[in-house]
Amino acid sequence: MDIETLTDEFDRRDWQDVEATDDPIRIAMIGVGWWTREQAIPAVASADLCETAVLVSSDPEKAGEAAADSETVEHAISYEAFHDGAASDAYDAVYVVTPNARHLEFVETAAEMGKAILCEKPMEATIERAERMVEVVEAHDATLMVAYRMQTEPAVRRAKEFVDEGLIGKPVFVNGNMTEPILDLVPDPDQWRLDGELSGGCATMDIGIYPLNTARFLLDADPVRVRGTVASVQPEFDDVPDEHSAFQLDFPDHVFAVCTASQNAQMASHIEVIGTEGRVRVEPAFYPWDDRALTLQRGETSVDVAFEQVDQMEEEFEYFAHCLLTGEDPHPDGEHALRDIEAIKAVYEASEREETVEL
Amino acid sequence: MDIETLTDEFDRRDWQDVEATDDPIRIAMIGVGWWTREQAIPAVASADLCETAVLVSSDPEKAGEAAADSETVEHAISYEAFHDGAASDAYDAVYVVTPNARHLEFVETAAEMGKAILCEKPMEATIERAERMVEVVEAHDATLMVAYRMQTEPAVRRAKEFVDEGLIGKPVFVNGNMTEPILDLVPDPDQWRLDGELSGGCATMDIGIYPLNTARFLLDADPVRVRGTVASVQPEFDDVPDEHSAFQLDFPDHVFAVCTASQNAQMASHIEVIGTEGRVRVEPAFYPWDDRALTLQRGETSVDVAFEQVDQMEEEFEYFAHCLLTGEDPHPDGEHALRDIEAIKAVYEASEREETVEL
Numbered sequence: 196m197d198i199e200t201l202t203d204e205f206d207r208r209d210w211q212d213v214e215a216t217d218d219p220i221r222i223a224m225i226g227v228g229w230w231t232r233e234q235a236i237p238a239v240a241s242a243d244l245c246e247t248a249v250l251v252s253s254d255p256e257k258a259g260e261a262a263a264d265s266e267t268v269e270h271a272i273s274y275e276a277f278h279d280g281a282a283s284d285a286y287d288a289v290y291v292v293t294p295n296a297r298h299l300e301f302v303e304t305a306a307e308m309g310k311a312i313l314c315e316k317p318m319e320a321t322i323e324r325a326e327r328m329v330e331v332v333e334a335h336d337a338t339l340m341v342a343y344r345m346q347t348e349p350a351v352r353r354a355k356e357f358v359d360e361g362l363i364g365k366p367v368f369v370n371g372n373m374t375e376p377i378l379d380l381v382p383d384p385d386q387w388r389l390d391g392e393l394s395g396g397c398a399t400m401d402i403g404i405y406p407l408n409t410a411r412f413l414l415d416a417d418p419v420r421v422r423g424t425v426a427s428v429q430p431e432f433d434d435v436p437d438e439h440s441a442f443q444l445d446f447p448d449h450v451f452a453v454c455t456a457s458q459n460a461q462m463a464s465h466i467e468v469i470g471t472e473g474r475v476r477v478e479p480a481f482y483p484w485d486d487r488a489l490t491l492q493r494g495e496t497s498v499d500v501a502f503e504q505v506d507q508m509e510e511e512f513e514y515f516a517h518c519l520l521t522g523e524d525p526h527p528d529g530e531h532a533l534r535d536i537e538a539i540k541a542v543y544e545a546s547e548r549e550e551t552v553e554l
Numbered sequence: 555m556d557i558e559t560l561t562d563e564f565d566r567r568d569w570q571d572v573e574a575t576d577d578p579i580r581i582a583m584i585g586v587g588w589w590t591r592e593q594a595i596p597a598v599a600s601a602d603l604c605e606t607a608v609l610v611s612s613d614p615e616k617a618g619e620a621a622a623d624s625e626t627v628e629h630a631i632s633y634e635a636f637h638d639g640a641a642s643d644a645y646d647a648v649y650v651v652t653p654n655a656r657h658l659e660f661v662e663t664a665a666e667m668g669k670a671i672l673c674e675k676p677m678e679a680t681i682e683r684a685e686r687m688v689e690v691v692e693a694h695d696a697t698l699m700v701a702y703r704m705q706t707e708p709a710v711r712r713a714k715e716f717v718d719e720g721l722i723g724k725p726v727f728v729n730g731n732m733t734e735p736i737l738d739l740v741p742d743p744d745q746w747r748l749d750g751e752l753s754g755g756c757a758t759m760d761i762g763i764y765p766l767n768t769a770r771f772l773l774d775a776d777p778v779r780v781r782g783t784v785a786s787v788q789p790e791f792d793d794v795p796d797e798h799s800a801f802q803l804d805f806p807d808h809v810f811a812v813c814t815a816s817q818n819a820q821m822a823s824h825i826e827v828i829g830t831e832g833r834v835r836v837e838p839a840f841y842p843w844d845d846r847a848l849t850l851q852r853g854e855t856s857v858d859v860a861f862e863q864v865d866q867m868e869e870e871f872e873y874f875a876h877c878l879l880t881g882e883d884p885h886p887d888g889e890h891a892l893r894d895i896e897a898i899k900a901v902y903e904a905s906e907r908e909e910t911v912e913l
Contacts, residue, residue, distance in 0.1 A: 367798055367819040370812075372729060374828055422781045422910070426808040439726055441810035443800055449785040451800035453729075453812035460726040461833045461851065469733055474820045492820065549910035551781075 198362060198473075198493040205356065207349035207503060207510075213520055215243055220516040223249035223286035223310075225277065225301045226293040227258045229381065234483060235290060236265060238508030245516035248286045251277045251301075278304050288313065288519060290342075290512075294387035295395050296320035299328050306337035313515050313525075315342045317404055317539065318532040320395025325536040329529040340515050340525035341532035344507040345409045345480075347514045350487040353502055354468070354475045355413050357491055364472030366414055369444075369452035371406025371467070373481050374460035384431050388458070397435035399425065399539050403442065403456030405481045408527075408535050409466050410444065410452045417534050418444035418452070421541040422551045429459060442542045483507045557721060557832075557852040564715065566708035566862060566869075572879055574602055579875040582608035582645035582669075584636065584660045585652035586617045588740065593842060594649060595624060597867030604875035607645045610636045610660075637663050647672065647878060649701075649871075653746035654754050655679035658687050665696035672874050672884075674701045676763055676898065677891040679754025684895040688888040699874050699884035700891035703866040704768045704839075706873045709846040712861055713827070713834045714772050716850055723831030725773055728803075728811035730765025730826070732840050733819035743790050747817070756794035758784065758898050762801065762815030764840045767886075767894050768825050769803065769811045776893050777803035777811070780900040781910045788818060801901045842866045 222239060224231050227250050239247045246267040251274060252258035258271035270282040278300070288311035291301045298319050305312050312332070318341050319325040332339040345351045358366060377388060387393040388401055411417055423442025432438035438459050444452040464485070465478035473493035479485035489500040518525035534554075541552040581598060583590050586609050598606045605626040610633060611617035617630035629641040637659070647670035650660045657678050664671050671691070677700050678684040691698040704710045717725060736747060746752040747760055770776055782801025791797035797818050803811040823844070824837035832852035838844035848859040877884035893913075900911040 363820065367733070367816050368731070368800065368814045370729065370731060370814060372727070372828070374726070376830070420783075422783070422802070422908075424779075424781070424802065424804055424810060424910075426810075428808050439808060439810065441727065441802055441812050443781070443783065443802060443812070445783055449787050449798060451783060451785075451798065451814065453800050453802070453814055455727045455729060455810065455812055455828070457726050457828070460828050460830055461722065461853075463828060463833055463851070469731070469814070469816070469819050469822060471735070471819055474822055492822070494820075549781075551783075551908035 198491060198496050198498055205353050205502065207352055207505070210514060211517060213244065213517060216520060220245040220288055220519050221248035221286045222246065223251055223277070223289045225251040225289055225291045227252040227254070227261050228292065231292050232261055234508050235292065236261065238506050239512050240265070241506060241509050242513045242516065244520060245512050249282050277301070280308065283308055287311065288515070291315060294393040295400065296324070296393045299324045302328050302339065303331050306331050306335035309335070309337070311338040311519050313340050313342055316408070316532065317395065317400050317536055318529065319536065320393065322536050322540055325533045329533055332529055338519070338525065339529045340518070341527050341529065342511060343408050343527055344511045345405060346412050346527060347510045348487065348507055349502045349505055350477045350480070350489045351409060351412065353489060353500060354477055357475045358413055358468055362491065362493055363468060363470030363474055366450050366468050366470045368469045369410040369414065369450070369466065370469070371410060371452065371465065372455045373402040373405045373464045374455065374457040375402065375462045376460065377458040378431060389431060389435060391434045394435065396437060396539060396543065397432060398437040398456040398458045399440040399442065399542050401458065403440050403454060403542070404535055404539065405464065406452070406454040406456070406466055407444065407538060409480070410454070411534070413466070413468055414446055414450060416446045416450070418446055418538055418554055420445035420551055420553055421538055422545045423542040425543060425546045432458070436543055436546070440542065442545070444538065557850060557855050557857055564712050564861065566711055566864070569873060570876060572603065572876060575879060579604040579647055579878050580607035580645045581605065582610055582636070582648045584610040584648055584650045586611040586613070586620050587651070590651050591620055593867050594651065595620065597865050598871050599624070599626070600865060600868050601872045601875065603879060604871050608641050636660070639667065642667055646670065647874070650674060653752040654759065655683070655752045658683045661687050661698065662690050665690050665694040668694070668696070670697040670878050672699050672701055675767070675891065676754065676759050676895055677888065678895065679752065681895050681899055684892045688892055691888050697878065697884065698888045699877070700886050700888065701870060702767050702886055703870045704764060705771050705886060706869045707846065707866055708861045708864055709836045709839070709848045710768060710771065712848060712859060713836055716834045717772055717827055721850065721852055722827060722829030722833055725809050725827050725829045727828045728769040728773065728809070728825065729828070730769060730811065730813045730824065731815070732761040732764045732823045733814065733816040734761065734821045735819065736817040737790060748790060748794055750793045753794065755796060755898060755902065756791060757796040757815040757817045758799040758801065758901050760817065762799050762813060762901070763894055763898065764823065765811070765813040765815070765825055766803065766897055768839070769813070770893070772825070772827055773805055773809060775805045775809070777805055777897055778913055779804035779910055780897055780913060781904045782901040784902060784905045791817070795902055795905070799901065801904070803897065
């Protein structure tokens with residue numbers, strides 16, 4: 196591939212064989228917060244291969260209201276009812292989007308019932324619980340995908356294609372950032388993201404995971420060493436270590452990533468790979484409401500690469516449903532996601548100990 | 555100042571009172587490598603307040619050739635002759651642009667002779683020699699400016715104005731990078747930049763110093779803590795620790811900078827400050843041959859800020875000469891520059907010890 200003659204040959208859904216079905220994957224969404232209502236439910240409504248069949252909430256009234264707005268939802272049930280098997284004939288798979296520290300219990304119940312699972316990132320609040328999730332899924336031979344929507348985002352997939360084809364030479368650095376003013380986005384000081392027990396961490400766990408996981412995806416490698424520093428400054432962040440987080444990841448072959456994440460800063464997101472012969476940058480990158488942009492530079496030639504803007508959540512759900520319909524194992528799985536939890540906890544440890552931490 | 559009504563009121567030379575002189579500062583350039591010939595001599599030829607009067611080189615033939623191309627150079631002398639005081643009536647100030655580990659000897663001689671000094675960055679190859687330079691300059695009450703051309707670059711000065719005026723809120727992160735394929739730029743495996751004794755370090759010393767020092771300038775603060783990792787992979791870099799370098803700087807008040815620098819990567823440079831209410835980015839930033847671009851974002855409004863493209867070296871020489879003509883102390887001085895050497899050496903130490911290093 197030559198940068199001067201980049202064409203539109205890119206296939207953002209190179210995984211797709213089936214484009215329609217009379218028997219869509221019926222999803223039970225567990226957790227009905229703003230993300231579910233504003234992002235997930237509309238995305239699934241637009242998708243061809245799945246539909247939202249059940250809503251599961253700690254607040255049945257909230258679930259009932261959301262259900263009433265939907266043409267496909269037939270059951271709105273409580274967390275307890277879910278665990279008791281209510282409406283279990285009405286769904287094939289679950290989408291777990293509760294606070295981080297409650298993911299495991301729903302994955303466990305779903306796995307026991309033989310349901311496929313799409314679990315939001317970060318997969319759990321601690322390494323121990325994330326490991327337990329991997330074990331539970333394995334024990335029940337269940338299907339678990341962790342919801343890293345960047346891995347089905349066309350801009351990121353195309354960037355990976357450029358890296359894989361050697362267009363930037365050998366990767367040298369990754370530079371990534373994700374920052375947002377969480378208390379403007381979710382104006383509630385009691386939200387679970389600021390509760391250390393429920394979240395397991397703040398800026399690094401919730402959004403630092405985007406540059407972290409996307410770096411792993413773009414490089415097709417896992418970090419071997421971590422260093423960094425975190426700080427909570429404003430009183431709203433007293434219960435978590437990281438209102439702000441800056442960290443470095445050493446990948447094999449001396450490829451270094453520098454990342455920043457903050458829950459109290461200007462909304463911005465980017466990821467860039469600089470190589471020996473070029474660089475590729477996605478900015479904006481991580482927010483579904485910002486149109487993504489992709490730039491490729493090789494030597495002195497720079498190209499703004501055109502690609503389709505998609506609904507990131509629809510793309511992700513469609514991929515997940517497609518895997519279930521065709522019998523493929525969806526990626527990323529629990530083992531892959533566990534690496535992120537280990538790296539994030541290593542950032543906290545590195546900051547605490549003022550040392551580099553081996554993974 | 556309101557981002558919606560940004561005007562052209564910016565004065566890139568707010569330091570300037572004198573615009574012309576019959577008595578320009580006569581400069582002796584010490585070291586006549588490619589940077590001197592291709593950047594410094596043409597810049598001074600365009601400047602109004604100074605002129606190149608003397609060239610000092612280890613290779614008198616090379617100096618003679620460069621002198622023959624100049625209308626103002628009257629003497630081309632050897633390093634030894636300079637130390638012996640040759641042609642000392644023909645110049646008022648020196649520009650030291652030898653290999654890093656030879657800066658001190660020329661600064662010493664110039665200070666003894668009462669000449670003003672503009673010394674290239676990094677100021678010296680070791681902390682001890684940089685400290686010695688500060689002492690020597692102080693002992694002779696000499697004038698020393700260290701040549702950080704970013705501090706007179708209009709894009710960076712304007713970015714600092716935005717930060718100072720609170721347009722991005724409180725700074726949270728700085729993100730900077732400078733990368734180049736040094737063996738393409740200077741195709742000589744025996745160059746001094748790759749000689750640890752002469753350079754004192756490679757990617758961090760030579761170009762990592764740009765994001766480091768520009769972060770300090772933009773924040774008006776010095777780092778208190780450093781962590782990072784460096785690596786030399788290709789055999790040409792065997793004698794230096796850092797073909798590649800990734801480092802973090804903790805500034806006071808929990809402001810974190812992440813920086814990368816490589817002497818064997820795609821040429822690229824940027825610096826960005828992300829704040830609680832906005833962000834400002836200069837990209838390209840550090841290479842004199844790339845037109846700089848400045849973007850300011852505040853909330854959802856983003857502005858590409860217009861400013862004059864200048865010859866960065868001319869701007870720097872003009873400022874230095876202006877200070878000498880008006881009796882002002884030029885900035886940045888030796889004490890300021892010493893902080894960078896300490897931070898850079900701390901990066902090497904942090905990488906070696908796998909620990910955070912306090913400054």
